[in-house]
Amino acid sequence: MPSDYSVKTLNCNTLSYQDIFLERLYESSVDSSLTDKLREFGQTTPLLVLQKAETAYQIIANFAVYQSLKTLDVTDVYCRILPHSVASYRRYSLQVLHGWNELQNSPILRAHLLQQVKDNCTTEELLSILSLMELPSQLYTVDELVSLLNLSTETIFALHHGLLTLKSAKLMHRLSHQDQEYVIKLLELYKPGGSKQYKLLEMIIELTRRMNISVADLVQKWLPMEQDNRTDNNPQHLQNILRELTELCWPEKIKLEEQFLQFVHSLALPKNITVIPSPSFEEKGCSLCLHCSTEEELQHLWNRIRPFFPTV
Structure with missing residues:
Protein backbone atom coordinates (compact mmCIF):
# COMPACT_ATOMS: atom_id res chain seq x y z
CA MET A 1 0.00 0.00 0.00
CA PRO A 2 1.40 3.45 -0.89
CA SER A 3 2.84 5.44 2.02
CA ASP A 4 0.42 8.34 1.44
CA TYR A 5 -2.57 6.06 1.71
CA SER A 6 -4.26 5.08 4.98
CA VAL A 7 -7.51 3.32 5.76
CA LYS A 8 -9.64 3.80 8.88
CA THR A 9 -13.12 4.54 10.19
CA LEU A 10 -14.17 8.18 10.49
CA ASN A 11 -17.10 9.89 12.15
CA CYS A 12 -19.55 11.31 9.58
CA ASN A 13 -19.44 14.68 11.33
CA THR A 14 -15.82 15.10 10.23
CA LEU A 15 -16.70 14.68 6.52
CA SER A 16 -17.97 17.29 4.08
CA TYR A 17 -18.34 17.81 0.33
CA GLN A 18 -15.59 19.55 -1.66
CA ASP A 19 -17.92 22.41 -2.57
CA ILE A 20 -21.53 23.53 -2.51
CA PHE A 21 -21.98 22.48 -6.15
CA LEU A 22 -21.40 18.78 -5.38
CA GLU A 23 -23.46 18.98 -2.20
CA ARG A 24 -26.49 20.31 -4.08
CA LEU A 25 -25.94 17.86 -6.92
CA TYR A 26 -26.16 14.82 -4.66
CA GLU A 27 -28.60 16.09 -2.06
CA SER A 28 -31.11 16.87 -4.83
CA SER A 29 -31.77 13.16 -5.42
CA VAL A 30 -30.66 10.21 -3.30
CA ASP A 31 -30.19 6.85 -5.05
CA SER A 32 -32.95 4.77 -3.41
CA SER A 33 -31.65 1.48 -4.84
CA LEU A 34 -28.16 2.11 -3.46
CA THR A 35 -29.64 3.19 -0.11
CA ASP A 36 -31.62 -0.07 0.11
CA LYS A 37 -28.47 -2.12 -0.59
CA LEU A 38 -26.53 -0.25 2.09
CA ARG A 39 -29.38 -0.73 4.54
CA GLU A 40 -29.36 -4.49 3.88
CA PHE A 41 -25.64 -5.25 3.49
CA GLY A 42 -23.87 -2.26 5.03
CA GLN A 43 -20.94 -0.33 3.57
CA THR A 44 -18.72 -2.55 1.41
CA THR A 45 -16.74 0.17 -0.43
CA PRO A 46 -14.51 2.62 1.50
CA LEU A 47 -15.02 6.30 0.71
CA LEU A 48 -12.07 8.20 -0.78
CA VAL A 49 -11.43 11.33 1.31
CA LEU A 50 -8.84 14.09 1.48
CA GLN A 51 -7.63 15.21 4.89
CA LYS A 52 -7.92 18.99 5.28
CA ALA A 53 -7.18 19.28 9.01
CA GLU A 54 -6.69 17.00 12.01
CA THR A 55 -10.41 16.24 12.25
CA ALA A 56 -11.71 17.56 8.94
CA TYR A 57 -11.95 15.56 5.70
CA GLN A 58 -13.42 16.17 2.24
CA ILE A 59 -15.16 13.43 0.32
CA ILE A 60 -13.57 13.31 -3.16
CA ALA A 61 -15.12 10.12 -4.63
CA ASN A 62 -18.02 7.72 -3.95
CA PHE A 63 -20.39 10.68 -3.44
CA ALA A 64 -23.59 8.65 -3.95
CA VAL A 65 -22.52 6.14 -1.29
CA TYR A 66 -21.71 8.97 1.10
CA GLN A 67 -25.10 10.61 0.52
CA SER A 68 -26.95 7.33 1.07
CA LEU A 69 -25.02 6.68 4.29
CA LYS A 70 -26.00 10.16 5.50
CA THR A 71 -29.62 9.39 4.64
CA LEU A 72 -29.39 6.23 6.75
CA ASP A 73 -27.95 8.26 9.67
CA VAL A 74 -24.81 6.13 9.77
CA THR A 75 -22.45 7.50 12.42
CA ASP A 76 -19.10 5.98 11.39
CA VAL A 77 -17.96 5.25 7.84
CA TYR A 78 -15.03 3.31 6.39
CA CYS A 79 -12.63 5.62 4.47
CA ARG A 80 -9.43 5.63 2.43
CA ILE A 81 -7.59 8.79 3.43
CA LEU A 82 -5.22 10.90 1.37
CA PRO A 83 -3.13 13.57 3.12
CA HIS A 84 -3.60 17.21 2.16
CA SER A 85 -0.05 17.22 0.76
CA VAL A 86 -0.80 14.60 -1.91
CA ALA A 87 0.25 15.70 -5.44
CA SER A 88 -2.62 16.99 -7.56
CA TYR A 89 -2.11 14.51 -10.38
CA ARG A 90 -2.08 11.54 -7.98
CA ARG A 91 -5.17 12.82 -6.20
CA TYR A 92 -7.16 13.19 -9.43
CA SER A 93 -5.96 9.81 -10.71
CA LEU A 94 -7.23 8.16 -7.54
CA GLN A 95 -10.54 10.01 -7.85
CA VAL A 96 -10.98 8.50 -11.30
CA LEU A 97 -10.08 4.99 -10.12
CA HIS A 98 -12.20 5.05 -6.96
CA GLY A 99 -15.12 6.96 -8.46
CA TRP A 100 -15.19 5.10 -11.78
CA ASN A 101 -18.88 4.07 -11.75
CA GLU A 102 -20.11 7.54 -10.86
CA LEU A 103 -17.90 9.16 -13.50
CA GLN A 104 -19.19 6.77 -16.14
CA ASN A 105 -22.80 7.57 -15.27
CA SER A 106 -22.51 11.37 -14.93
CA PRO A 107 -21.07 13.72 -17.59
CA ILE A 108 -21.46 16.51 -15.04
CA LEU A 109 -19.20 14.75 -12.53
CA ARG A 110 -16.62 14.20 -15.30
CA ALA A 111 -16.85 17.89 -16.20
CA HIS A 112 -16.42 18.97 -12.57
CA LEU A 113 -13.33 16.80 -12.13
CA LEU A 114 -11.77 17.86 -15.43
CA GLN A 115 -12.26 21.52 -14.54
CA GLN A 116 -10.13 20.95 -11.42
CA VAL A 117 -7.51 18.99 -13.34
CA LYS A 118 -7.34 21.74 -15.97
CA ASP A 119 -6.75 24.36 -13.26
CA ASN A 120 -4.17 22.43 -11.25
CA CYS A 121 -2.24 20.13 -13.59
CA THR A 122 -0.01 20.35 -16.64
CA THR A 123 -1.37 19.69 -20.13
CA GLU A 124 0.45 16.36 -20.21
CA GLU A 125 -1.15 15.34 -16.90
CA LEU A 126 -4.56 16.50 -18.13
CA LEU A 127 -4.30 14.31 -21.23
CA SER A 128 -3.19 11.41 -19.04
CA ILE A 129 -6.29 11.82 -16.86
CA LEU A 130 -8.45 11.80 -20.00
CA SER A 131 -6.86 8.52 -21.02
CA LEU A 132 -7.48 7.12 -17.54
CA MET A 133 -11.15 8.10 -17.93
CA GLU A 134 -11.21 6.27 -21.30
CA LEU A 135 -11.93 9.53 -23.12
CA PRO A 136 -10.19 10.82 -26.29
CA SER A 137 -6.87 12.41 -25.28
CA GLN A 138 -7.68 15.69 -26.98
CA LEU A 139 -8.07 19.12 -25.38
CA TYR A 140 -11.37 19.71 -27.20
CA THR A 141 -12.79 16.81 -25.14
CA VAL A 142 -12.05 18.75 -21.96
CA ASP A 143 -13.52 21.99 -23.31
CA GLU A 144 -16.66 20.20 -24.52
CA LEU A 145 -17.30 18.54 -21.16
CA VAL A 146 -16.39 21.55 -18.99
CA SER A 147 -18.77 23.71 -21.05
CA LEU A 148 -21.63 21.65 -19.62
CA LEU A 149 -21.09 23.47 -16.32
CA ASN A 150 -22.31 26.66 -18.03
CA LEU A 151 -25.78 25.21 -18.58
CA SER A 152 -28.66 26.16 -16.30
CA THR A 153 -28.92 24.55 -12.87
CA GLU A 154 -32.02 22.60 -13.94
CA THR A 155 -30.23 21.29 -17.03
CA ILE A 156 -27.14 20.28 -15.04
CA PHE A 157 -29.25 18.33 -12.54
CA ALA A 158 -31.25 16.67 -15.33
CA LEU A 159 -28.06 15.57 -17.09
CA HIS A 160 -26.48 14.32 -13.86
CA HIS A 161 -29.54 12.28 -12.89
CA GLY A 162 -30.07 10.77 -16.34
CA LEU A 163 -33.20 12.64 -17.40
CA LEU A 164 -31.26 14.41 -20.17
CA TRP A 250 -42.02 20.49 -42.14
CA PRO A 251 -45.59 21.13 -43.32
CA GLU A 252 -44.87 20.03 -46.92
CA LYS A 253 -43.47 16.69 -45.76
CA ILE A 254 -46.59 16.04 -43.65
CA LYS A 255 -48.79 16.88 -46.62
CA LEU A 256 -46.90 14.42 -48.84
CA GLU A 257 -47.11 11.78 -46.13
CA GLU A 258 -50.89 12.15 -45.88
CA GLN A 259 -51.28 11.95 -49.65
CA PHE A 260 -49.13 8.81 -49.76
CA LEU A 261 -51.15 7.15 -47.00
CA GLN A 262 -54.37 7.90 -48.88
CA PHE A 263 -52.86 6.36 -52.01
CA VAL A 264 -51.80 3.19 -50.16
CA HIS A 265 -55.22 2.92 -48.53
CA SER A 266 -56.91 3.12 -51.96
CA LEU A 267 -54.91 0.05 -53.08
CA ALA A 268 -56.67 -2.14 -50.49
CA LEU A 269 -53.54 -4.29 -50.08
CA PRO A 270 -53.51 -7.55 -48.08
CA LYS A 271 -52.11 -7.39 -44.56
CA ASN A 272 -48.85 -9.08 -45.55
CA ILE A 273 -48.00 -6.42 -48.15
CA THR A 274 -46.74 -2.91 -47.35
CA VAL A 275 -45.63 0.02 -49.46
CA ILE A 276 -42.68 2.16 -48.29
CA PRO A 277 -41.99 5.66 -49.71
CA SER A 278 -38.52 7.04 -50.40
CA PRO A 279 -36.82 8.68 -47.37
CA SER A 280 -38.46 12.06 -46.65
CA PHE A 281 -40.27 11.68 -50.02
CA GLU A 282 -37.17 12.86 -51.86
CA GLU A 283 -38.05 10.65 -54.84
CA LYS A 284 -41.35 9.69 -56.44
CA GLY A 285 -40.55 5.98 -56.31
CA CYS A 286 -41.60 3.58 -53.57
CA SER A 287 -40.93 -0.01 -52.47
CA LEU A 288 -43.38 -2.92 -52.26
CA CYS A 289 -42.64 -5.34 -49.43
CA LEU A 290 -43.98 -8.89 -49.02
CA HIS A 291 -44.06 -10.28 -45.49
CA CYS A 292 -43.86 -14.07 -45.32
CA SER A 293 -43.68 -16.28 -42.25
CA THR A 294 -41.74 -19.06 -44.03
CA GLU A 295 -39.51 -19.55 -47.06
CA GLU A 296 -42.14 -21.85 -48.56
CA GLU A 297 -44.76 -19.10 -48.35
CA LEU A 298 -42.41 -16.69 -50.12
CA GLN A 299 -41.71 -19.28 -52.84
CA HIS A 300 -45.43 -19.81 -53.34
CA LEU A 301 -46.14 -16.08 -53.64
CA TRP A 302 -43.22 -15.55 -55.98
CA ASN A 303 -44.38 -18.34 -58.31
CA ARG A 304 -47.76 -16.63 -58.55
CA ILE A 305 -46.46 -13.11 -59.32
CA ARG A 306 -43.41 -14.10 -61.40
CA PRO A 307 -45.37 -14.04 -64.71
CA PHE A 308 -45.85 -10.29 -64.21
CA PHE A 309 -42.08 -9.82 -64.42
CA PRO A 310 -41.20 -11.23 -67.87
CA THR A 311 -37.66 -9.84 -67.84
CA VAL A 312 -36.70 -11.81 -64.71
Whole structure:
Protein backbone atom coordinates (compact mmCIF):
# COMPACT_ATOMS: atom_id res chain seq x y z
CA MET A 1 0.00 0.00 0.00
CA PRO A 2 1.40 3.45 -0.89
CA SER A 3 2.84 5.44 2.02
CA ASP A 4 0.42 8.34 1.44
CA TYR A 5 -2.57 6.06 1.71
CA SER A 6 -4.26 5.08 4.98
CA VAL A 7 -7.51 3.32 5.76
CA LYS A 8 -9.64 3.80 8.88
CA THR A 9 -13.12 4.54 10.19
CA LEU A 10 -14.17 8.18 10.49
CA ASN A 11 -17.10 9.89 12.15
CA CYS A 12 -19.55 11.31 9.58
CA ASN A 13 -19.44 14.68 11.33
CA THR A 14 -15.82 15.10 10.23
CA LEU A 15 -16.70 14.68 6.52
CA SER A 16 -17.97 17.29 4.08
CA TYR A 17 -18.34 17.81 0.33
CA GLN A 18 -15.59 19.55 -1.66
CA ASP A 19 -17.92 22.41 -2.57
CA ILE A 20 -21.53 23.53 -2.51
CA PHE A 21 -21.98 22.48 -6.15
CA LEU A 22 -21.40 18.78 -5.38
CA GLU A 23 -23.46 18.98 -2.20
CA ARG A 24 -26.49 20.31 -4.08
CA LEU A 25 -25.94 17.86 -6.92
CA TYR A 26 -26.16 14.82 -4.66
CA GLU A 27 -28.60 16.09 -2.06
CA SER A 28 -31.11 16.87 -4.83
CA SER A 29 -31.77 13.16 -5.42
CA VAL A 30 -30.66 10.21 -3.30
CA ASP A 31 -30.19 6.85 -5.05
CA SER A 32 -32.95 4.77 -3.41
CA SER A 33 -31.65 1.48 -4.84
CA LEU A 34 -28.16 2.11 -3.46
CA THR A 35 -29.64 3.19 -0.11
CA ASP A 36 -31.62 -0.07 0.11
CA LYS A 37 -28.47 -2.12 -0.59
CA LEU A 38 -26.53 -0.25 2.09
CA ARG A 39 -29.38 -0.73 4.54
CA GLU A 40 -29.36 -4.49 3.88
CA PHE A 41 -25.64 -5.25 3.49
CA GLY A 42 -23.87 -2.26 5.03
CA GLN A 43 -20.94 -0.33 3.57
CA THR A 44 -18.72 -2.55 1.41
CA THR A 45 -16.74 0.17 -0.43
CA PRO A 46 -14.51 2.62 1.50
CA LEU A 47 -15.02 6.30 0.71
CA LEU A 48 -12.07 8.20 -0.78
CA VAL A 49 -11.43 11.33 1.31
CA LEU A 50 -8.84 14.09 1.48
CA GLN A 51 -7.63 15.21 4.89
CA LYS A 52 -7.92 18.99 5.28
CA ALA A 53 -7.18 19.28 9.01
CA GLU A 54 -6.69 17.00 12.01
CA THR A 55 -10.41 16.24 12.25
CA ALA A 56 -11.71 17.56 8.94
CA TYR A 57 -11.95 15.56 5.70
CA GLN A 58 -13.42 16.17 2.24
CA ILE A 59 -15.16 13.43 0.32
CA ILE A 60 -13.57 13.31 -3.16
CA ALA A 61 -15.12 10.12 -4.63
CA ASN A 62 -18.02 7.72 -3.95
CA PHE A 63 -20.39 10.68 -3.44
CA ALA A 64 -23.59 8.65 -3.95
CA VAL A 65 -22.52 6.14 -1.29
CA TYR A 66 -21.71 8.97 1.10
CA GLN A 67 -25.10 10.61 0.52
CA SER A 68 -26.95 7.33 1.07
CA LEU A 69 -25.02 6.68 4.29
CA LYS A 70 -26.00 10.16 5.50
CA THR A 71 -29.62 9.39 4.64
CA LEU A 72 -29.39 6.23 6.75
CA ASP A 73 -27.95 8.26 9.67
CA VAL A 74 -24.81 6.13 9.77
CA THR A 75 -22.45 7.50 12.42
CA ASP A 76 -19.10 5.98 11.39
CA VAL A 77 -17.96 5.25 7.84
CA TYR A 78 -15.03 3.31 6.39
CA CYS A 79 -12.63 5.62 4.47
CA ARG A 80 -9.43 5.63 2.43
CA ILE A 81 -7.59 8.79 3.43
CA LEU A 82 -5.22 10.90 1.37
CA PRO A 83 -3.13 13.57 3.12
CA HIS A 84 -3.60 17.21 2.16
CA SER A 85 -0.05 17.22 0.76
CA VAL A 86 -0.80 14.60 -1.91
CA ALA A 87 0.25 15.70 -5.44
CA SER A 88 -2.62 16.99 -7.56
CA TYR A 89 -2.11 14.51 -10.38
CA ARG A 90 -2.08 11.54 -7.98
CA ARG A 91 -5.17 12.82 -6.20
CA TYR A 92 -7.16 13.19 -9.43
CA SER A 93 -5.96 9.81 -10.71
CA LEU A 94 -7.23 8.16 -7.54
CA GLN A 95 -10.54 10.01 -7.85
CA VAL A 96 -10.98 8.50 -11.30
CA LEU A 97 -10.08 4.99 -10.12
CA HIS A 98 -12.20 5.05 -6.96
CA GLY A 99 -15.12 6.96 -8.46
CA TRP A 100 -15.19 5.10 -11.78
CA ASN A 101 -18.88 4.07 -11.75
CA GLU A 102 -20.11 7.54 -10.86
CA LEU A 103 -17.90 9.16 -13.50
CA GLN A 104 -19.19 6.77 -16.14
CA ASN A 105 -22.80 7.57 -15.27
CA SER A 106 -22.51 11.37 -14.93
CA PRO A 107 -21.07 13.72 -17.59
CA ILE A 108 -21.46 16.51 -15.04
CA LEU A 109 -19.20 14.75 -12.53
CA ARG A 110 -16.62 14.20 -15.30
CA ALA A 111 -16.85 17.89 -16.20
CA HIS A 112 -16.42 18.97 -12.57
CA LEU A 113 -13.33 16.80 -12.13
CA LEU A 114 -11.77 17.86 -15.43
CA GLN A 115 -12.26 21.52 -14.54
CA GLN A 116 -10.13 20.95 -11.42
CA VAL A 117 -7.51 18.99 -13.34
CA LYS A 118 -7.34 21.74 -15.97
CA ASP A 119 -6.75 24.36 -13.26
CA ASN A 120 -4.17 22.43 -11.25
CA CYS A 121 -2.24 20.13 -13.59
CA THR A 122 -0.01 20.35 -16.64
CA THR A 123 -1.37 19.69 -20.13
CA GLU A 124 0.45 16.36 -20.21
CA GLU A 125 -1.15 15.34 -16.90
CA LEU A 126 -4.56 16.50 -18.13
CA LEU A 127 -4.30 14.31 -21.23
CA SER A 128 -3.19 11.41 -19.04
CA ILE A 129 -6.29 11.82 -16.86
CA LEU A 130 -8.45 11.80 -20.00
CA SER A 131 -6.86 8.52 -21.02
CA LEU A 132 -7.48 7.12 -17.54
CA MET A 133 -11.15 8.10 -17.93
CA GLU A 134 -11.21 6.27 -21.30
CA LEU A 135 -11.93 9.53 -23.12
CA PRO A 136 -10.19 10.82 -26.29
CA SER A 137 -6.87 12.41 -25.28
CA GLN A 138 -7.68 15.69 -26.98
CA LEU A 139 -8.07 19.12 -25.38
CA TYR A 140 -11.37 19.71 -27.20
CA THR A 141 -12.79 16.81 -25.14
CA VAL A 142 -12.05 18.75 -21.96
CA ASP A 143 -13.52 21.99 -23.31
CA GLU A 144 -16.66 20.20 -24.52
CA LEU A 145 -17.30 18.54 -21.16
CA VAL A 146 -16.39 21.55 -18.99
CA SER A 147 -18.77 23.71 -21.05
CA LEU A 148 -21.63 21.65 -19.62
CA LEU A 149 -21.09 23.47 -16.32
CA ASN A 150 -22.31 26.66 -18.03
CA LEU A 151 -25.78 25.21 -18.58
CA SER A 152 -28.66 26.16 -16.30
CA THR A 153 -28.92 24.55 -12.87
CA GLU A 154 -32.02 22.60 -13.94
CA THR A 155 -30.23 21.29 -17.03
CA ILE A 156 -27.14 20.28 -15.04
CA PHE A 157 -29.25 18.33 -12.54
CA ALA A 158 -31.25 16.67 -15.33
CA LEU A 159 -28.06 15.57 -17.09
CA HIS A 160 -26.48 14.32 -13.86
CA HIS A 161 -29.54 12.28 -12.89
CA GLY A 162 -30.07 10.77 -16.34
CA LEU A 163 -33.20 12.64 -17.40
CA LEU A 164 -31.26 14.41 -20.17
CA THR A 165 -28.83 12.62 -22.52
CA LEU A 166 -25.39 14.02 -23.24
CA LYS A 167 -26.23 14.33 -26.95
CA SER A 168 -29.33 16.37 -26.14
CA ALA A 169 -27.46 18.47 -23.56
CA LYS A 170 -25.13 19.72 -26.30
CA LEU A 171 -28.17 21.25 -28.02
CA MET A 172 -29.16 23.10 -24.85
CA HIS A 173 -26.22 25.48 -25.30
CA ARG A 174 -28.30 27.14 -28.03
CA LEU A 175 -30.97 28.17 -25.52
CA SER A 176 -31.00 30.74 -22.75
CA HIS A 177 -31.15 29.49 -19.16
CA GLN A 178 -34.80 30.50 -18.96
CA ASP A 179 -35.63 28.56 -22.12
CA GLN A 180 -33.70 25.56 -20.79
CA GLU A 181 -35.88 25.61 -17.70
CA TYR A 182 -39.03 25.10 -19.78
CA VAL A 183 -37.43 22.33 -21.82
CA ILE A 184 -36.55 20.48 -18.60
CA LYS A 185 -40.14 20.88 -17.36
CA LEU A 186 -41.33 19.24 -20.57
CA LEU A 187 -38.83 16.39 -20.20
CA GLU A 188 -39.78 15.83 -16.56
CA LEU A 189 -43.42 15.50 -17.51
CA TYR A 190 -43.24 13.37 -20.67
CA LYS A 191 -39.82 11.68 -20.17
CA PRO A 192 -38.83 11.17 -23.82
CA GLY A 193 -35.61 9.23 -24.21
CA GLY A 194 -32.99 8.63 -26.87
CA SER A 195 -33.85 9.72 -30.39
CA LYS A 196 -37.27 11.09 -29.39
CA GLN A 197 -35.68 13.44 -26.86
CA TYR A 198 -33.11 14.68 -29.37
CA LYS A 199 -35.74 15.15 -32.06
CA LEU A 200 -37.96 17.06 -29.64
CA LEU A 201 -35.16 19.46 -28.75
CA GLU A 202 -34.11 19.93 -32.36
CA MET A 203 -37.62 20.94 -33.39
CA ILE A 204 -38.13 23.23 -30.37
CA ILE A 205 -34.89 25.08 -31.14
CA GLU A 206 -35.71 25.31 -34.85
CA LEU A 207 -39.20 26.70 -34.28
CA THR A 208 -38.28 29.21 -31.56
CA ARG A 209 -35.64 30.66 -33.87
CA ARG A 210 -37.81 30.60 -36.97
CA MET A 211 -40.83 32.11 -35.21
CA ASN A 212 -38.73 34.39 -32.94
CA ILE A 213 -40.54 33.27 -29.78
CA SER A 214 -39.42 31.86 -26.42
CA VAL A 215 -39.58 28.18 -25.53
CA ALA A 216 -42.20 29.08 -22.91
CA ASP A 217 -44.48 30.51 -25.61
CA LEU A 218 -44.07 27.36 -27.70
CA VAL A 219 -44.49 24.64 -25.04
CA GLN A 220 -46.68 26.29 -22.39
CA LYS A 221 -49.87 24.64 -23.72
CA TRP A 222 -48.34 21.20 -23.10
CA LEU A 223 -47.46 21.92 -19.47
CA PRO A 224 -50.03 21.61 -16.64
CA MET A 225 -50.96 24.73 -14.74
CA GLU A 226 -49.93 23.04 -11.47
CA GLN A 227 -46.98 20.66 -11.10
CA ASP A 228 -49.17 18.07 -9.34
CA ASN A 229 -51.78 18.18 -12.08
CA ARG A 230 -50.14 15.45 -14.14
CA THR A 231 -51.57 14.49 -17.52
CA ASP A 232 -52.78 10.92 -18.02
CA ASN A 233 -51.49 8.80 -20.90
CA ASN A 234 -48.27 10.78 -21.26
CA PRO A 235 -46.73 8.51 -23.96
CA GLN A 236 -49.66 9.22 -26.28
CA HIS A 237 -49.50 12.93 -25.51
CA LEU A 238 -45.78 12.89 -26.29
CA GLN A 239 -46.49 11.36 -29.69
CA ASN A 240 -49.07 14.09 -30.35
CA ILE A 241 -46.55 16.79 -29.36
CA LEU A 242 -43.91 15.34 -31.68
CA ARG A 243 -46.47 15.16 -34.47
CA GLU A 244 -47.57 18.76 -33.98
CA LEU A 245 -43.98 20.02 -33.87
CA THR A 246 -43.17 18.04 -37.03
CA GLU A 247 -46.13 19.61 -38.82
CA LEU A 248 -44.90 23.06 -37.81
CA CYS A 249 -41.32 22.32 -38.88
CA TRP A 250 -42.02 20.49 -42.14
CA PRO A 251 -45.59 21.13 -43.32
CA GLU A 252 -44.87 20.03 -46.92
CA LYS A 253 -43.47 16.69 -45.76
CA ILE A 254 -46.59 16.04 -43.65
CA LYS A 255 -48.79 16.88 -46.62
CA LEU A 256 -46.90 14.42 -48.84
CA GLU A 257 -47.11 11.78 -46.13
CA GLU A 258 -50.89 12.15 -45.88
CA GLN A 259 -51.28 11.95 -49.65
CA PHE A 260 -49.13 8.81 -49.76
CA LEU A 261 -51.15 7.15 -47.00
CA GLN A 262 -54.37 7.90 -48.88
CA PHE A 263 -52.86 6.36 -52.01
CA VAL A 264 -51.80 3.19 -50.16
CA HIS A 265 -55.22 2.92 -48.53
CA SER A 266 -56.91 3.12 -51.96
CA LEU A 267 -54.91 0.05 -53.08
CA ALA A 268 -56.67 -2.14 -50.49
CA LEU A 269 -53.54 -4.29 -50.08
CA PRO A 270 -53.51 -7.55 -48.08
CA LYS A 271 -52.11 -7.39 -44.56
CA ASN A 272 -48.85 -9.08 -45.55
CA ILE A 273 -48.00 -6.42 -48.15
CA THR A 274 -46.74 -2.91 -47.35
CA VAL A 275 -45.63 0.02 -49.46
CA ILE A 276 -42.68 2.16 -48.29
CA PRO A 277 -41.99 5.66 -49.71
CA SER A 278 -38.52 7.04 -50.40
CA PRO A 279 -36.82 8.68 -47.37
CA SER A 280 -38.46 12.06 -46.65
CA PHE A 281 -40.27 11.68 -50.02
CA GLU A 282 -37.17 12.86 -51.86
CA GLU A 283 -38.05 10.65 -54.84
CA LYS A 284 -41.35 9.69 -56.44
CA GLY A 285 -40.55 5.98 -56.31
CA CYS A 286 -41.60 3.58 -53.57
CA SER A 287 -40.93 -0.01 -52.47
CA LEU A 288 -43.38 -2.92 -52.26
CA CYS A 289 -42.64 -5.34 -49.43
CA LEU A 290 -43.98 -8.89 -49.02
CA HIS A 291 -44.06 -10.28 -45.49
CA CYS A 292 -43.86 -14.07 -45.32
CA SER A 293 -43.68 -16.28 -42.25
CA THR A 294 -41.74 -19.06 -44.03
CA GLU A 295 -39.51 -19.55 -47.06
CA GLU A 296 -42.14 -21.85 -48.56
CA GLU A 297 -44.76 -19.10 -48.35
CA LEU A 298 -42.41 -16.69 -50.12
CA GLN A 299 -41.71 -19.28 -52.84
CA HIS A 300 -45.43 -19.81 -53.34
CA LEU A 301 -46.14 -16.08 -53.64
CA TRP A 302 -43.22 -15.55 -55.98
CA ASN A 303 -44.38 -18.34 -58.31
CA ARG A 304 -47.76 -16.63 -58.55
CA ILE A 305 -46.46 -13.11 -59.32
CA ARG A 306 -43.41 -14.10 -61.40
CA PRO A 307 -45.37 -14.04 -64.71
CA PHE A 308 -45.85 -10.29 -64.21
CA PHE A 309 -42.08 -9.82 -64.42
CA PRO A 310 -41.20 -11.23 -67.87
CA THR A 311 -37.66 -9.84 -67.84
CA VAL A 312 -36.70 -11.81 -64.71
